[in-house]
Amino acid sequence: MTIALSLPDTVGDQIYHRLRSDIIFGRLEPERKLRLEQLRGHYAVSVATLREVLLRLVSEGLIRFETQKGFEVAPISARDLREISDMRILLECHAVEASFAAGDIEWEASVVAAHHKLSRMEEKMLAGDRSVSEIWKRYDREFHVALIAACGSQELLATHDRIFDRFLRYQVLLVMFRGSVAAEEHHELLDCALKRDIPRAQVLLTRHIGACIDYTVEHGLLAEGSR
Amino acid sequence: MNDMTDAGQPFGETVYQSLRADIIMGRLKPGQKLKLDGLRDGYNAGTSTLREALSRLAADGFVRAEGQRGFEVAPISEAGLREIAALRLLLEEHALARSFEAGTLDWEAGVIAAHHKLDSHEERLEAGDTSDINAWRRSDWSFHQMLISACGSRVLMQTHADVFDKYLRYQMIALAFRPSASRPEHRALKEAALSRDIETAIRLLRHHINAGVEHALSVGTLNNRAR
Structure with missing residues (x-):
């Protein structure tokens, strides 16, 4: 968990660390939908930056993407x-x-x-x-x-x-x-x-x-x- | 190895997959600078999509992001190859054991089919036909993946796939292949799978991967490009 002890390089990095931490510590619960528009309003960044962050978290298994459903916090089982x-x-x-x-x-x-x-x-x-x-x-x-x-x-x-x-x-x-x-x-x-x-x-x-x-x-x- | 074109993927995914494949296949060389302007035409994508993709590849370990200096393809080293090979071996051995235990008749058929394709590529390589190295590499990946496919763990399969991609990049860069040696090794692995002889399979796999590493290092191309 790269709990940012070093300064994140970009706005994207900051959001990545925050989202990651929120997911790991349960503040964003399993299967919760992550809508780009909502997140954009919340974090005030471009959709491209958000997508990058979300896709990184997909490859780490913390977020899931499904064609019809979009992004959601990975379920647990x-x-x-x-x-x-x-x-x-x-x-x-x-x-x-x-x-x-x-x-x-x-x-x-x-x-x-x-x-x-x-x-x-x-x-x-x-x-x-x-x-x-x-x-x-x-x-x-x-x-x-x-x-x-x-x-x-x-x-x-x-x-x-x-x-x-x-x-x-x-x-x-x-x-x-x-x-x-x-x-x-x-x-x-x-x-x-x-x-x-x-x-x-x-x-x-x-x-x-x-x-x-x-x-x-x-x-x-x-x-x-x-x- | 991830598919290159996936319908229904989030926008930008194909650019990421293309860049990733180009890095793994050695078309983009270790240490090569990745300037957004230069990549735009080749990948038919805008700057922000490219930056997204490159950031993700940096998180994957295929690209290095150097702040002001921008992006470059991750360097390679002898130590890096040894680490990746050791990790591949750890995961693949473990997965093989579980796969052998759970494998059904369908799995056996899958192993036989994958081996058949691999063997025909290696036969051609042995005869001096190097016109389709990529196809051979893909069939090698498919064979090893098929062997472990009955392991029953998505986490194990995904982790192994990510590590295999990194291993594959080293092999592509080294331009190393030793068909007369690897052919009988693959045949023996197939046979061990069919007879569920896990001890033999593990012994074979260890030798197979170690020999592959030593060969890649001895060929010399790797050392010339290592940093």
């Missing part, structure tokens, strides 16, 4: 979540192997720092303070990215990035908070990183990521979705 989870597990487990093998002291420090921030937010969430929900999700992401950051492949990191954001949208929409169990898993993952314990990290990640689809199924939160 259990099937889609399962596919995204599987992909995230595949990419993250693979990346963790290369990252742990290559990671040096700088990388360790970045993992420790990222975990520290995450764990502070988890404490707040556990104490009932839900106002930090968005920051908590951002730090969760930063921690998982830090774990794999030394994997040595920009392509792998970029692909993981996109999948993570699609996964994150589900977590937000389904108000997923697994409490202390998830916090404990993060702590164990930190431990694995410092000990370079790859197999244990992979088992943990598979369980950690897979738990979201279990949670969804348990609580009957999502329709299965079409084939």
Whole structure:
């Protein structure tokens, strides 16, 4: 999630980041129609710029385009979540192997720092303070990215990035908070990183990521979705 | 590989697809400047449509947007090829396993048909007929895609397709083909698919992709154009 920490280059970039964030954080709900004229009024840009932004988000799987219907926020389904989870597990487990093998002291420090921030937010969430929900999700992401950051492949990191954001949208929409169990898993993952314990990290990640689809199924939160 | 002409696509989609295909097929070279004025006639499109398309291609990784300097075709490098090949292998292996498990008789027939076309192109290449490299490349893509098509995950198929396009660009630029080696590899892959021998298929695929990478690097054209 390129949460714009760097200045966006153009007006188009600004709108792209805003729309993207609005979709991931559930402010634009699944299947909501995105009409060019309405958006144009709201953002005061050309239709061409809007189309570019929308089509970029289509290629990221966050928006859907259908001939008769136009643009709409991508729908959600259990099937889609399962596919995204599987992909995230595949990419993250693979990346963790290369990252742990290559990671040096700088990388360790970045993992420790990222975990520290995450764990502070988890404490707040556990104490009932839900106002930090968005920051908590951002730090969760930063921690998982830090774990794999030394994997040595920009392509792998970029692909993981996109999948993570699609996964994150589900977590937000389904108000997923697994409490202390998830916090404990993060702590164990930190431990694995410092000990370079790859197999244990992979088992943990598979369980950690897979738990979201279990949670969804348990609580009957999502329709299965079409084939 | 995405279709080039899709009726019912949003306006501007064909320009995007044309530019994308030209970059992948090597007609637009790595590092080549993409000036809007120069492209207008060739793509029969206005400046804003072109800029839209180029921004999207930048997000895809095929174009580099350098602020003041404008757009240029993304550079290539040995490291980039290795990264993309490794990612392709990761995704394709995983998809193969799932596809073999789920594949039906129709899927088998699809694999046989795709292989038949590929084999006939490679036979011609082997005999020295290089008049239709593009058709051969497309049949190679179709064969690999058919092999994984029963994997049951749209997310996996789409992610793999995007990565394959990037891999394909490297192969097109390198002008690398080794029909006498790849022909038996493809035949063996087909056979492994029909007998659902996943271990053999994975071993073959690993060798196939690695040999393809080493060959592309050894041919020399890639190094001359790499930045």
